[in-house]
Amino acid sequence: MESITHYHDLTSYDRIKMRGGYLDWSNQPEPYKIYEECERIPLPREISLPSQDLxxxxxxxxxxxxxxxxxxxxxxxxxxxxxSVTARAKYSAGEFHYRSTPSAGALYPTEIYLCTTGQGPIPPGLYFYDLASHSLSVLRLFTKEEEARRILFFITGRFFRSAWKYSDRGYRYVLLDAGHLLENLHLALNSMKLAHSIRYDFPDKEVNEFLGLDPGKEVALVVVELGAQAGGRFRLPEGSRLAEKIPRAREICLREEVPPLIIRAHELTSSLKGTIGEGADMWERLGLQVRGQRWLKGFSSRPKGPKYADVLWSRRSRRAYLPRELGQEALEAMARGLEIRDEPSEFHPRKVIAIGASISRVQGLEPGFYLMGKEQGSLSLVLEGDLSLQMARACLEQEWIAGSAVQFLFITNLRHMEETFGPRSYRYAMLLSGRVGQRIYLRATALGLGACGIGAFYDEEARRLLGLNEDSRLLYLVTLGPIRGKAS
Ligand SMILES: Cc1cc2nc3c(=O)[nH]c(=O)nc-3n(C[C@H](O)[C@H](O)[C@H](O)COP(=O)(O)O)c2cc1C
Structure with a gap:
């Protein structure tokens, strides 16, 4: 494998070549990471939640x-x-926990670590968020104190959790899942008005060592640092390396055999090269011809939604759509939520991914494939006609997709990204797709609509269906539509 585009293509699904999967249930990975030997600091359960709406x-x-x-x-x-754990399902061998973020196959490959320096409620050190017991596992305390307080969150991905089911393709889902979780963290900090920087670029080796990770199994994917002054070059807290070694966590399965292709793909994306700042927006690089623009009719006043925290708890993947049209105002309200604004200035999401919408049933809008938001509130028509049935077929015959009103599409010109900005840009594209995907889920929930992420599709079939040029790829989809018992 010589490039990340090659990884992506090697892990493409193909209708003819695809064979049925086999799951080794005796080697199923645990969804929770547990540091048994570590001291744990319990976190308060009675906490005041933000009162704002989404x-x-x-x-x-x-x-x-x-x-x-x-x-x-x-x-x-x-x-x-x-x-958070937001739903529990009983089955013969125990209980399954669903979380506030969606996850491909509900395999939850991501973890969260927290590091603080300076004075605070916990001593300066590195901690792991133990979701199962809602506590912080103390991984290491820093021996040398930094004067200033720094607070950093690290989101990591555990390859085998996804690879157990999806094999080589699992790396894609680890990145998308991490994007969903990252957006939740970003919104949580926003809800408290806590300024922060999201860092996609950091020295992988140093950060993985700092977290005590075996990079053949688990790796850092993104760092979020609190504080308005957190810009500039990333550096790890000083003195941290003088501390003792991190304790080992419990094994998550009998044989954690990560496919070599995943390790190689992640290594390839480790290099730091260039920024995304220059050049055209991604939608211009897909080889698509825009045939006209439509302006979406918006709500006369901003819809008063349920509380943000209630939206988080009630988010679920919904697939049973009603055969009803979606109001144009609802689509406009969704479209407004797609833009990620709080990125560092050198990082432009619009240059990394283009967001399309395959529209099947929206009031007053002819079905077709559109590009979203070239200008605020606008849709650019690319292909006329309802693609939902063909899209459902391209998504491994997941027929329910044809019942959705809209399928949001995350697209990038992979070859351009890789050649211009280096292979690490694959991470940006996947993480950003996950981030926007999370925004769609949450906004849909707030509007009483249903949404569901789709990572399974015949890649080449989907590319041809959308008329993308040879270098561009569909990365991810999220469906949207009216659901039973809810407003639309
Ligand atoms: C990256 C990603 C890919 C997904 N792909 C599919 C898919 O192809 N088909 C599907 O029905 N659900 C898909 N899902 C939804 C998951 O199955 C769902 O999130 C998981 O079962 C947990 O349920 P919940 O979202 O209701 O909490 C995907 C979710 C994510 C985040």
Missing amino acids: WEVMEAKAEPEGVLPWDMGTIARILVLTC
Whole structure:
């Protein structure tokens, strides 16, 4: 494998070549990571949750640091809003836990670590968020104190959790899942007006060592640092390397055999090269011809949604859509939520991914494939006609997709990205697709609509269906539509 585009193509699904999967249930990975030997600091369970509605949180501008006290309640609140168990299902061998973020195959490959320096409610050190017991596992305490307080969150991906089911393709899902979780963390911090920087670029080797990870199994994917001044080159807290070794966590299965292709793909994306700042938006690089523009009719006033926290708890993947049209105002309200604004200035999401919408049933809008939001509130028509049935077929015959009103599409010109910005840009594209996917899920929930992420599709068939040029790829889809018992 010589390029990340090659990895992507090697892990493409092909109708003819695809064979039925086999799951080794005796080697099923545990969904929770547990550091048995570590001291655990319990986090408060009774915490005050933000009162804003989702719209306010998505549009909130972070304020300079120091708005909230940095105490145990704040730490717990951030973590609970980022990742919680929100549903339980009983089955013969026990209980299965669903979380506030969706996950391909409900395999939950992501983990969260927290590091603090300076004075605070917990001593300066590195901690692991133990979701199962809602506590912080103390991984290491820093021997040399830094004067200034720094607070960093690390999101990691455990390859085998996804690879157990999806094999080589699992790396794609680890990245998409991490994007969903990252957006929840970003919104949690927004809801508290805590300024922060999202860092996709960091020295992989140093950060993985710092977290005590075996990079053949688990790797850091993104770092989020609190504080308005967190820009500039990333550096790890000083003195941390002087501390003792990190304890080992419990094994997650009998044989954690990560496919070599995944390890190689991740290594390939480790290089740091260039920024995304220059050049055209991604939609211009897909080889698509725009045939006209439509302006979406919006709500006369901003819809008053349910509380952001309630939306988080009630989000689920919904597939049983009603054969009803979606109101144009609802689509406009969805479209407004797609834009990620709080990125560092050198990082432009629009240059990394284009967002399309395959529209089947929206009031007053002819069915077709559109590009979203070249300008705010606008749709650019690319292909006329309802593609939903063909899209459902291209998505491994998942027929329910044809019942959705809209399929949001995340697309990039992979070859251009890789050649211009280096292979690490694959991570940006997948993480960003996951982030926007999470925004779609949450906004849909707030509007009483259903949404569901789709990672399984015949890649080449989907590319041809959308008329993308040879270098462009569909990365991810999220369906949307009216569901029973809810407003539309
Ligand atoms: C990256 C990704 C890919 C997914 N792909 C599919 C898919 O192809 N088909 C499907 O029915 N659901 C898909 N899902 C939805 C998951 O099955 C769902 O999130 C998981 O079962 C947990 O359920 P919940 O979202 O209701 O919490 C996907 C979710 C994610 C995040």
